[in-house]
Amino acid sequence: MTVDGTIEFIAALLMLSGAVMALLSAIGIMRFPDVYTRSHAGTKSSTLAVLLTLLGAFIHFASDQGFYSVRLLLGIVFVFLTAPVAGHVIIRAAYRANVKMSDTTIEDELKGVLQQVKQDAEADRTETGEIMSEDKKEELKHQEE
Amino acid sequence: MIEIMLTLALTLYGIAIAISVIRTIIGPSLPDRIVALDMIGVMLVSCIAIISVSYGTKAFLEVILILAILAFISTIAFSKYIERGTIIDSRRDD
Amino acid sequence: MNNLIAMPMMLPVLTAIILIFLRPYIKIQRTISLIVMIANIGISIYLLQLIQSNGILRLDFGGWEPPFGILFVADSFSVILVLTSSIVTAICLLYAFSSVEKSYEHMFFYSFINLLVAGVNGSFLTGDLFNLFVCFEIMLLASYILIAFGGKKGQLRESIKYVIINVISSWIFLVAIGYLYAVIGSLNLAHLSERIAEHGQTPIITVISIVFLTVFALKAGLFLYFWLPGSYSVPSTVVGALFGALLTKVGIYAMFRFFSLLFYHEPAITHTIIGVLAGLTLVGGSIGAVAYKDIRLVASYNVVIAVGFILVGLAVSTQSSLEGAVYYLVHDMIVKALLFLLVGTMIALTKETKLDQMSGLIRNYPLLGWMFFIVTLSLAGIPPLSGFIGKVLIGGGTLENGSYILLALAFISSIFVLYSLLRVFLSSFWGETIISKDEEIPMKKGLLIPCALLTIGSIALGLGAESLSVYIQDAAQVLVDPQLYIDAVLSSD
Amino acid sequence: MIKHRYRINNVILRTVAKLVSLIILTLAVYLFLAGHHSPGGGFVGGLVLASALVLLLIVFDIETVRKGIPVDFKKVAAFGALLSVGTGFGALIFGENFLSQAFDYFNLPFFGKTELTTVMIFEAGVALVVVGVVVTIILSISEDE
Amino acid sequence: METLVTILAGVLVTVATYLLLSKSLIRVVIGTAMLTHAAHLLIITVPGLKIGSVPILGEGDAGPVDALPQALILTSIVIGFAVTAVSLVLTYRTYQEIGTDKLDQLRGDQDE
Structure with a gap:
C-alpha cells in the first residue's frame, strides 16, 4: 500500500468510525429514558460523528485531489460551535416546559x-x-x- | 476496499437516521422530537460529505454548510417556540 | 431581433417596481401607469404594421438562439390581443382614477394592475412553454391580490376559492409540461410543433394535449366555469372589468395557440372534445345568465357564454371561423370591460345588486341607460355593432364544416344573452324611478367618460371592420398554417 | 430594576449567534460570488443572507435588529427588482437583445485576473429581492399580535 | 429508481389531496404547497433520472445531465413560494375578519 493509499484508507476509516458513532448515538436516542438523557446522545456523540466524517472527507479531498477545502473546515467549526448550543437551548426549553424526568432521576437541582x-x-x-x-x-x- | 467502507458508512448513517425518524414519530414530548430532528439534520450533513467523497465531486460541499445552518436555525426556532410561545419577539425584554 | 416586442411585458413590470418607490404620490402613480399603457398601445400598433411588412417577429432574450434560449414571438394574433388589452386597461385605469378608494391606491393598487397587465401581455407574446406558465403565474399572483382588495367577507371567501382552484390548475399545468418535456424534449413552441409533426401525434401526445386542455379549460372557464361567476362578481368594479376582459382571454389564447400550433393532427379527438365542451359551456352559461337576479352574476355568466362562443370557432377550425374567433375575441374584450364597468356603476349609484330592486334609472342617468342598451345589442350581435361580424364568420365556419348543433347552440345562446341583458335593461332602467331628484348621486364625469370611450370603441370596431380585416386575416392565416410560425421562429437570421 | 430579576438569560445563545451569523454572512457572500461557474448565485446567496437575518431576529428581537439594520426591507426588495430588470433594459442602450449580458477580464489588485460581468448586477438584484421579500414576510407575520 | 420516485410523488399527491379536502384553511394551504412539490418531483423524474455527471463546468468527465428540469423546478419553487406566501396572508386576513379558519363557516349569502 502506498502512502496515498494509506492516507485514503485512514480517511475512509475516519468516515466509517463516524458512521459507527452515529449509529451508537441513534441507539442512545432510542434507549435512554427521558429527554434530558436523550439529548446527550443526540448532541454529543452525533457531533463527534459529524466531526469524524467531515475530517475524513477533508483528508480524502486533500490527498486525492490536492484540494484543501475551507468549506469542510468551516463546516466542522460550525457544527462544533452550534451543536452544543442547540442542545442547550432545547433542553432549557424542555425544562421550562416542565417535561417530565424519568423515574430514575435522583436529583433536580434547579x-x-x-x-x-x-x-x-x-x-x-x-x-x-x-x-x-x-x-x-x-x-x-x-x-x- | 474504500468503496465498501464508504457504502458501509452510508448504510450505518441510513440506519441511524431511520432510528431517529422513529423517535421523531413516537417521541412522547415535543422536545424529544426536536432533539431527534436536530440529530437527523446533523447526520444528513455527514451523509452528504460521504456522498461527495464517493462521487469524487466538490459540487456538494456548499450543501453541507447550508444544511448545518438550516438545522441550527430551525432547532433554535423550535426551542424558542416551546419556551416562550413566540418565535420572534417585538421588544427586547431584558 | 426587435427589442420592442419585450416592451408590452417589461414596461409594466418596470412601472410596477418604480411605483413601489412612489407610494405617497398618487398623482404621479396614476400618470405613469396611464402613460405606460398609452405607450403600449403605440408600440403594439407599430408592431402590427411591422408584422405586415416583415412577417412574424421574434426576440431572443440575451441573444440565445432558439430552441435553446427563451424568446418572445409577435405574430398578428398575439399583437392584436396585446393592443386590445392595452386599450382596455388604459380605459379601465381612467375609470379607476375616479372610482377606487384612496386607501387602495396607497396599497400599491396600480403596481398590481401593472403586474396583471405584464402577465397578460407576456402570456400573449411568449414563444416558450415554460414562460407561458411563468407569465400565467405572474398574472394570477396579481389577480389573487387584486381580488381581495377591500377584504370583505364575501371577497375573502371567493378569493380563497379562486386561489385554490388556480393553484390546482397550475399544478396540472406543471405536470403537463413535465410530461410533454419528457416525451418530446423541448419547450420551445415552434420546436415542439416541428417535432410533433415529424414523429406524428402519438396517442401519448394526444393524452397530454387533453391534460393541457383541462388546464386551459379551468383558466378560461370552458365548461369548468364553476368558480368564475363567484370570483368575478366580488372584486371592485375596475378589477372585475379587467378580469372579465383579460383573464379568461389568456386561457382562450393559450388554447388557440396550442391546438392550432402543436396538437392539430388529431382533430377528430381534440377538436371534437373542445366542440362538445364549448356547446356545454354555451348551455350552462345561458342557464346561469337568465337564472340570477344579481346583475354582477348575470354579467359574469355572459363571460362564460362568450368563452363557449369563441371556442366554437376553435372547434371548427376553418379559416373563416378562426377569423371570426379572433374578431370576436377583440370585440369581447372591449364589450365585457364595458359591461362590467356599467354594471359596477349601476351598483355604485343605487347601492343595490339585485335587478328587481332597481328601476327607472334612465330618468336619472340617460346616457348610462343608452350605453347599456348598446352593449346589449353589441353582445347579442346586432349589426352594425362589433359582435355581428364575429358571429357571422363563426357561423359561416360551422356551416362549412357541417357542425349544425354547434351553430344552433351558438345562436340560441345569443338569444339568451339578449334576453338576460334586456331583462336587466327593462327592469332597472325603465319603470318607476326609485331615486328622487334630491337623492340622486351626481354622475361623475370620470365614470362616464371611460364607458363612453369603450362604447365608441365597440361601435368603431363594428363600423371599421373592413380596415381591421387585413390584420385579422393575417392572424387567422398563422393559426391555420403553423408552418409560418415555425419558419419564423426556427430560421436563423 | 424589577425587570432584571426574571430576565430570560440567553447569554450562551446570543454570544454564539453573533459568531454564527458572521459565518453565515461570509458563506452568503461566498455563494453569491461563486455563482457564475459553480453552484451558488444571487438566489441562494440571498436566501442564506436572509437566514442570517432570521437567526438574529429569533435570537434577539425585531427592535434590536431594526436598530442595527435601519432599512425598509420592502424598499430593498423593490430596489433589487429594479436592478435586475434594469440590466435587461441596459442592453437596449447598447442596441443588443433584451437581457443580453456582457463580460470581460480585468486585472484587479489583490484578486489578480478576474472575470467581471453584468450578470453580477442582475444577481445582486436577485439577492436583494430575496432578502427583502423573505424578511418582509417574516416580519409581517410576526409583527402584529 | 424512476418507479420508486414516481410512487413517492404519488404519495405526496395523496397527502396533499387529503389536506386539501380538510376543513381547516391552514391545512389547505399546506396541501397546495405539497401539491406543487409533488409536481416538481414528477418533473425531475419523468424525463429520466441522472445519467451523467453534475451539470457544472469542469466537474466530471462524462456528459452532464440535462439541467433544464432543474431550472424549471427552481423557477417553479420561487413561484410556489410566492403563491404560498400570498395564500398564507389571505388565510390570516380571513382569520382576522371572521375569527375562524374553518372553511365551512365561510359559507354565507352573497349579501350578508
Whole structure:
C-alpha cells in the first residue's frame, strides 16, 4: 500500500468510525429514558460523528485531489460551535416546559431555583400591573363580586 | 476496499437516521422530537460529505454548510417556540 | 431581433417596481401607469404594421438562439390581443382614477394592475412553454391580490376559492409540461410543433394535449366555469372589468395557440372534445345568465357564454371561423370591460345588486341607460355593432364544416344573452324611478367618460371592420398554417 | 430594576449567534460570488443572507435588529427588482437583445485576473429581492399580535 | 429508481389531496404547497433520472445531465413560494375578519 493509499484508507476509516458513532448515538436516542438523557446522545456523540466524517472527507479531498477545502473546515467549526448550543437551548426549553424526568432521576437541582425566580417575577409584575397570574385574576374577580 | 467502507458508512448513517425518524414519530414530548430532528439534520450533513467523497465531486460541499445552518436555525426556532410561545419577539425584554 | 416586442411585458413590470418607490404620490402613480399603457398601445400598433411588412417577429432574450434560449414571438394574433388589452386597461385605469378608494391606491393598487397587465401581455407574446406558465403565474399572483382588495367577507371567501382552484390548475399545468418535456424534449413552441409533426401525434401526445386542455379549460372557464361567476362578481368594479376582459382571454389564447400550433393532427379527438365542451359551456352559461337576479352574476355568466362562443370557432377550425374567433375575441374584450364597468356603476349609484330592486334609472342617468342598451345589442350581435361580424364568420365556419348543433347552440345562446341583458335593461332602467331628484348621486364625469370611450370603441370596431380585416386575416392565416410560425421562429437570421 | 430579576438569560445563545451569523454572512457572500461557474448565485446567496437575518431576529428581537439594520426591507426588495430588470433594459442602450449580458477580464489588485460581468448586477438584484421579500414576510407575520 | 420516485410523488399527491379536502384553511394551504412539490418531483423524474455527471463546468468527465428540469423546478419553487406566501396572508386576513379558519363557516349569502 502506498502512502496515498494509506492516507485514503485512514480517511475512509475516519468516515466509517463516524458512521459507527452515529449509529451508537441513534441507539442512545432510542434507549435512554427521558429527554434530558436523550439529548446527550443526540448532541454529543452525533457531533463527534459529524466531526469524524467531515475530517475524513477533508483528508480524502486533500490527498486525492490536492484540494484543501475551507468549506469542510468551516463546516466542522460550525457544527462544533452550534451543536452544543442547540442542545442547550432545547433542553432549557424542555425544562421550562416542565417535561417530565424519568423515574430514575435522583436529583433536580434547579427545582427550587426556577420556582423561586418565577414567583419573584410574578410578584414583581403583579405589583407593577404588567402581568397577572391566572390565580390572581380569579382572586380579583371574587373580590369585585 | 474504500468503496465498501464508504457504502458501509452510508448504510450505518441510513440506519441511524431511520432510528431517529422513529423517535421523531413516537417521541412522547415535543422536545424529544426536536432533539431527534436536530440529530437527523446533523447526520444528513455527514451523509452528504460521504456522498461527495464517493462521487469524487466538490459540487456538494456548499450543501453541507447550508444544511448545518438550516438545522441550527430551525432547532433554535423550535426551542424558542416551546419556551416562550413566540418565535420572534417585538421588544427586547431584558 | 426587435427589442420592442419585450416592451408590452417589461414596461409594466418596470412601472410596477418604480411605483413601489412612489407610494405617497398618487398623482404621479396614476400618470405613469396611464402613460405606460398609452405607450403600449403605440408600440403594439407599430408592431402590427411591422408584422405586415416583415412577417412574424421574434426576440431572443440575451441573444440565445432558439430552441435553446427563451424568446418572445409577435405574430398578428398575439399583437392584436396585446393592443386590445392595452386599450382596455388604459380605459379601465381612467375609470379607476375616479372610482377606487384612496386607501387602495396607497396599497400599491396600480403596481398590481401593472403586474396583471405584464402577465397578460407576456402570456400573449411568449414563444416558450415554460414562460407561458411563468407569465400565467405572474398574472394570477396579481389577480389573487387584486381580488381581495377591500377584504370583505364575501371577497375573502371567493378569493380563497379562486386561489385554490388556480393553484390546482397550475399544478396540472406543471405536470403537463413535465410530461410533454419528457416525451418530446423541448419547450420551445415552434420546436415542439416541428417535432410533433415529424414523429406524428402519438396517442401519448394526444393524452397530454387533453391534460393541457383541462388546464386551459379551468383558466378560461370552458365548461369548468364553476368558480368564475363567484370570483368575478366580488372584486371592485375596475378589477372585475379587467378580469372579465383579460383573464379568461389568456386561457382562450393559450388554447388557440396550442391546438392550432402543436396538437392539430388529431382533430377528430381534440377538436371534437373542445366542440362538445364549448356547446356545454354555451348551455350552462345561458342557464346561469337568465337564472340570477344579481346583475354582477348575470354579467359574469355572459363571460362564460362568450368563452363557449369563441371556442366554437376553435372547434371548427376553418379559416373563416378562426377569423371570426379572433374578431370576436377583440370585440369581447372591449364589450365585457364595458359591461362590467356599467354594471359596477349601476351598483355604485343605487347601492343595490339585485335587478328587481332597481328601476327607472334612465330618468336619472340617460346616457348610462343608452350605453347599456348598446352593449346589449353589441353582445347579442346586432349589426352594425362589433359582435355581428364575429358571429357571422363563426357561423359561416360551422356551416362549412357541417357542425349544425354547434351553430344552433351558438345562436340560441345569443338569444339568451339578449334576453338576460334586456331583462336587466327593462327592469332597472325603465319603470318607476326609485331615486328622487334630491337623492340622486351626481354622475361623475370620470365614470362616464371611460364607458363612453369603450362604447365608441365597440361601435368603431363594428363600423371599421373592413380596415381591421387585413390584420385579422393575417392572424387567422398563422393559426391555420403553423408552418409560418415555425419558419419564423426556427430560421436563423 | 424589577425587570432584571426574571430576565430570560440567553447569554450562551446570543454570544454564539453573533459568531454564527458572521459565518453565515461570509458563506452568503461566498455563494453569491461563486455563482457564475459553480453552484451558488444571487438566489441562494440571498436566501442564506436572509437566514442570517432570521437567526438574529429569533435570537434577539425585531427592535434590536431594526436598530442595527435601519432599512425598509420592502424598499430593498423593490430596489433589487429594479436592478435586475434594469440590466435587461441596459442592453437596449447598447442596441443588443433584451437581457443580453456582457463580460470581460480585468486585472484587479489583490484578486489578480478576474472575470467581471453584468450578470453580477442582475444577481445582486436577485439577492436583494430575496432578502427583502423573505424578511418582509417574516416580519409581517410576526409583527402584529 | 424512476418507479420508486414516481410512487413517492404519488404519495405526496395523496397527502396533499387529503389536506386539501380538510376543513381547516391552514391545512389547505399546506396541501397546495405539497401539491406543487409533488409536481416538481414528477418533473425531475419523468424525463429520466441522472445519467451523467453534475451539470457544472469542469466537474466530471462524462456528459452532464440535462439541467433544464432543474431550472424549471427552481423557477417553479420561487413561484410556489410566492403563491404560498400570498395564500398564507389571505388565510390570516380571513382569520382576522371572521375569527375562524374553518372553511365551512365561510359559507354565507352573497349579501350578508
